[in-house]
Amino acid sequence: MKPRFVSSLVAASLLALMLGPVHAQAQAQSSAKVEIKDDLGHTTQWSRPPQRIVTLLPSLTETVCALGACERLVGVDRYSNFPEAVNKLPKLGGLDDTQVETIVSLRPDVVLLAPSSRVTDRLRSLGLTVVTLEAKSYADVQRVLDKIGALLQVRDAQAVWRRIEALVGAAAQSIPPQARGALVYYEVDRSPYAAGPVSFMGETMARLGVKNIITPEMGPFPKISPEYVVRAAPQLIMIGKRNADGLFQRPGWDRIPAIREQRVCVFDAQQSDVLARPGPRMGEAAQIMAQCLREQSSSSKKAR
Amino acid sequence: MSRAAAPHAPSWSAWRLLAGLLLASGLALALGVAVGSTGFALDWSGTDPMQAQILWQIRLPRSAGAWLAGALLGLAGAITQGLFRNPLADPYLLGSAAGARLGVALSLAVLGGTPMGMQWLERLGLTGAAFLGTLAGVSLALTMAKGVEHTLRLLLAGVVVGVVLGAVTDLITLAQPDILRTMQAFVLGTTSFLGWPSIVLMGGVLLLSLAVALGASEALDALTLGEATAESLGVRLGLVRALLIIAFALATGTAVAQTGMIAFVGLVAPHLVRNLCHGSHRQLLLLSACAGGLLLLAADILSRWLMAPQELPVGVITAILGGGYLLRLMHKRKYGGRA
Numbered sequence: 001m002k003p004r005f006v007s008s009l010v011a012a013s014l015l016a017l018m019l020g021p022v023h024a025q026a027q028a029q030s031s032a033k034v035e036i037k038d039d040l041g042h043t044t045q046w047s048r049p050p051q052r053i054v055t056l057l058p059s060l061t062e063t064v065c066a067l068g069a070c071e072r073l074v075g076v077d078r079y080s081n082f083p084e085a086v087n088k089l090p091k092l093g094g095l096d097d098t099q100v101e102t103i104v105s106l107r108p109d110v111v112l113l114a115p116s117s118r119v120t121d122r123l124r125s126l127g128l129t130v131v132t133l134e135a136k137s138y139a140d141v142q143r144v145l146d147k148i149g150a151l152l153q154v155r156d157a158q159a160v161w162r163r164i165e166a167l168v169g170a171a172a173q174s175i176p177p178q179a180r181g182a183l184v185y186y187e188v189d190r191s192p193y194a195a196g197p198v199s200f201m202g203e204t205m206a207r208l209g210v211k212n213i214i215t216p217e218m219g220p221f222p223k224i225s226p227e228y229v230v231r232a233a234p235q236l237i238m239i240g241k242r243n244a245d246g247l248f249q250r251p252g253w254d255r256i257p258a259i260r261e262q263r264v265c266v267f268d269a270q271q272s273d274v275l276a277r278p279g280p281r282m283g284e285a286a287q288i289m290a291q292c293l294r295e296q297s298s299s300s301k302k303a304r
Numbered sequence: 305m306s307r308a309a310a311p312h313a314p315s316w317s318a319w320r321l322l323a324g325l326l327l328a329s330g331l332a333l334a335l336g337v338a339v340g341s342t343g344f345a346l347d348w349s350g351t352d353p354m355q356a357q358i359l360w361q362i363r364l365p366r367s368a369g370a371w372l373a374g375a376l377l378g379l380a381g382a383i384t385q386g387l388f389r390n391p392l393a394d395p396y397l398l399g400s401a402a403g404a405r406l407g408v409a410l411s412l413a414v415l416g417g418t419p420m421g422m423q424w425l426e427r428l429g430l431t432g433a434a435f436l437g438t439l440a441g442v443s444l445a446l447t448m449a450k451g452v453e454h455t456l457r458l459l460l461a462g463v464v465v466g467v468v469l470g471a472v473t474d475l476i477t478l479a480q481p482d483i484l485r486t487m488q489a490f491v492l493g494t495t496s497f498l499g500w501p502s503i504v505l506m507g508g509v510l511l512l513s514l515a516v517a518l519g520a521s522e523a524l525d526a527l528t529l530g531e532a533t534a535e536s537l538g539v540r541l542g543l544v545r546a547l548l549i550i551a552f553a554l555a556t557g558t559a560v561a562q563t564g565m566i567a568f569v570g571l572v573a574p575h576l577v578r579n580l581c582h583g584s585h586r587q588l589l590l591l592s593a594c595a596g597g598l599l600l601l602a603a604d605i606l607s608r609w610l611m612a613p614q615e616l617p618v619g620v621i622t623a624i625l626g627g628g629y630l631l632r633l634m635h636k637r638k639y640g641g642r643a
Binding site (some may be wrong): 192225226 | 324357361363431478486612613615616
């Protein structure tokens, strides 16, 4: 009885194996075979777009949704909170505590994650298909859109990119001439870390026509000395609400024009999320910054 | 270990070491005023108002503040190591570090969560929250241990309180992931924003806790012979412990609130001192404070000098500097162990 059961199982799985490719071929006729090379140089082949997707990075989640595949997501990481629909999905932990078991039980066709994630090898060894992608700049965002668009076999993935460009362009247009060329310090955290011009935030600032107090060779997010900021004398400071505590009491900072004239934009948690993610909402990020620049320039006009 | 031990090891006289440490601290302070975001540049002329402001409002208070914070941590480390007769004890013991982290996490979560915020919490700021958190953590450990009667129970209670409060903090950061970066900045510690008010505060607390600790130093000497012997020598253990723990909590809480959790200074400063000189606890406490101050000040100077105008996290340098020097000392001589 038992051996027969086992052999029938084997036969069934063999049958499934034989049927599998046939099924895939049928699909392949309707859509071309795609090869995706990810950011770690790992190549995967796709005869049909994945139907069950797990994303482990907020910007990747937003990219998948922007490409119209939100309903194919079956799980996301803890920090993904946009669009609203993903909050109903299983949350699979963060970078250091990814819930491998839950991911496996969700039977995803593909797991999209950042190269810095530690679970890539573990997930591969469990037989899952993993694609690692990371965006650090505008060019990266465009590239990631292309890759995920190809993976999902979306016809015009670059439409999302054109929308970003249009929004950033409109934001730049909306800036009053007196706010252009303003010297800006963007504080990422209170150590203090700054957003440099080579970071995607810095690229947005450059596109809006404001000057960054950080120079390109200092890297994307340099930890700087507070007296550097005093010396650079920014006219405007952008900072998250979490880090703004005690900003006006910092020793020696009362010299900085932005502090003296209270030209400080404090972003709430939701705005900070948008600003800190290199993904499809970079256009919205540019608009948040533009709004800050408009408000600050009009308030300083009133003061005069 | 008292001065009778290890007679073969060449050791400095305590007062000469103290003079040396103070001299080195003075030199480091002068260097600290000279080193800034443009690298090494000393301009005392004071004609440029910006230069003057940077010197008087940023570099000098920052350098002096780094020394004071290091001294507080060094003193707190020497107190705990003496009190628990354990060379691995450090200022972040007894639930102090976990309490401070929880205080910061709570205040961040509440501040961001409600649009109006809580007025008193906003006024308290992260500094106040960290200080209160430290005191709360230590008090909780004391309550769990039912007072200060049993050293081992107290130590264990501190560890358990640390783990539990740490878990609560983790839960808060899980619920509010966007506070993660700010939390991380606090845990790594920074000397960047020390101003004159911080100096006055830390200086006052340093004098106070140093006075208490020095007053109890003879009891600590007696304690090295064991609790029973100390009691038979007439030491009122309960009172001494309570006083020392208050001094310890004040010193740690103040340092942590002003600079975040800078690693390793409190652990390594007493060891450095013990390696260089064998003295009584009175000398050890004083010297540990000076060594801690010098260590953190040196680390602060290096942190802003090496990559100027960028900075390295100061905790990284204290670990490399203090740890490296201690390893070298241990390698050079047979390491005697504890005091």
